[in-house]
Amino acid sequence: MGRLTTHVLDAAHGCPGSSIQVELYRVEGAALELVAKAETNSDGRCDTPLLQGDDYRSGVYQLQFHAGDYYRARGVTLPEPAFLDVVVLRFGISAEQEHYHVPLLISPYSYSTYRGS
Template identity: 70%
Template sequence: MGRLTTHVLDATHGCPGSDIELQLYRVDGAALSLLASLRTNADGRCDAPLLEGEAFMRGTYQLHFAVGDYYRARGFELPQPAFLDTVVLRFGVADSAQHFHVPLLVSPYSYSTYRGS
């Protein structure tokens, strides 16, 4: 059974990105459909898969991470507007029977991602 998971690592402080708000959208052309809105736990992960089973379908998705709010809550002084306020990751799922893990490594001025395991 396929599933979609994520986690956030804070490269600035060297710790998990805890209590980060994120939204998952399904992309259909120019339209976005909100599928889930949640927060990361103390380990920078979500307590359950974002999608799994029949709800996890082939297609294009977007994850929106509120990293600006996260850094402001930690007392990090960001310029206005912040260089990175919301990190948006758009990715495709060709085989929904597989596990897709989409981690985010973030700082106030950069981010990286990859397809994890």
């Protein structure tokens, strides 16, 4: 059965991105429906899949990672407004039986992502 997972790596400090607030939204046209909220653990991962079971279905989704709050909590001085405060990733799930893993590599001024395994 399919599921959606994520994790965050902090490229600026060379460590997992822990205690980062993550929100998952289902995108329906112009509307966003909040599906799940989580916080990354000490390994930069959420303790449970963000989406699984009957809630896991094809469609367009949006992950929001509160990177600015994370860096401020680490004592990093950011300009106001921060260049990357909330990182927003919009992606599609087309194969309901597959595991979708969306990793995020962040720094205060850049990010990258890909479909992981």
